[in-house]
Amino acid sequence: MPTEEVKKEELVPIFIMGKRYEVPSSLTIQKAFEYAGYQLIRGCGCRGGICGACGTVYRFPGSYKIEVGLACQTVVQPNMYLTQIPFFPATKGVYDMEKIKPTIETLVKAYPELLRCLQCNTCTKSCPMDIEVMDYMAAAMRGDVARLAELSFDCVMCGLCTARCPAEICQYNIAILGRRLYGKYIAPQADHLAAMVKAVEKGKYEQMLRGLMDTDEEALKDLYNKREIEPEQADEDWTPKDKTHL
Numbered sequence: 716m717p718t719e720e721v722k723k724e725e726l727v728p729i730f731i732m733g734k735r736y737e738v739p740s741s742l743t744i745q746k747a748f749e750y751a752g753y754q755l756i757r758g759c760g761c762r763g764g765i766c767g768a769c770g771t772v773y774r775f776p777g778s779y780k781i782e783v784g785l786a787c788q789t790v791v792q793p794n795m796y797l798t799q800i801p802f803f804p805a806t807k808g809v810y811d812m813e814k815i816k817p818t819i820e821t822l823v824k825a826y827p828e829l830l831r832c833l834q835c836n837t838c839t840k841s842c843p844m845d846i847e848v849m850d851y852m853a854a855a856m857r858g859d860v861a862r863l864a865e866l867s868f869d870c871v872m873c874g875l876c877t878a879r880c881p882a883e884i885c886q887y888n889i890a891i892l893g894r895r896l897y898g899k900y901i902a903p904q905a906d907h908l909a910a911m912v913k914a915v916e917k918g919k920y921e922q923m924l925r926g927l928m929d930t931d932e933e934a935l936k937d938l939y940n941k942r943e944i945e946p947e948q949a950d951e952d953w954t955p956k957d958k959t960h961l
């Protein structure tokens with residue numbers, strides 16, 4: 716088969732902000748943007764589905780439905796009309812973690828619009844992380860901070876839920892307040908962490924760190940390769956109670 720023909724078979728048409736490009740069918744939306752000549756200065760962070768910087772909306776011709784996804788994770792499909800929304804102007808409550816309590820009053824004071832939630836489920840349908848956003852909003856409206864924190868744990872703060880919410884609520888900022896409250900006031904405190912912080916403050920590792928700073932690159936690589944590695948914890952041993960890092 717002539718090379719030209721092979722190339723053609725591998726390309727699909729997509730539309731970036733209305734302009735047509737042909738891009739390899741195996742690319743993610745993010746890579747397709749770059750293939751088409753865009754330089755991603757915003758809307759491109761971790762490239763691994765973690766940072767939430769690459770929220771993208773798209774639509775297929777003839778379809779009423781607005782689709783959403785993370786540009787770094789979603790593979791292009793023929794005739795996608797797409798654009799990125801790397802930043803969404805969401806409301807952000809101001810609060811002092813030392814002075815607030817893990818209650819519904821705290822959530823409502825920071826985000827009064829929380830009570831406008833209609834439970835329409837548009838947020839859940841928009842979430843590229845498959846989080847039950849509507850359910851954590853219900854938990855927030857009940858003042859169940861632990862459930863709010865647990866259900867929103869995988870949120871990458873991409874803002875797509877907020878972009879679609881007909882009640883104009885900023886779900887992901889409410890969720891991070893919930894996780895902060897959970898971490899500070901509800902999760903069991905890790906005593907070993909407090910002990911370790913004290914030891915660091917007293918300079919227990921100072922000499923070791925200075926030694927590392929004076930070590931040349933080859934010796935550092937060797938040290939790294941010979942480091943002690945803790946055995947991985949099996950997934951089934953991990954329960955919500957272990958989320959002390961929330």
Ligand code: FES
Binds near residue numbers: 758760761762763764
């Ligand atoms: S670039 Fe970080 S989630 Fe896509």
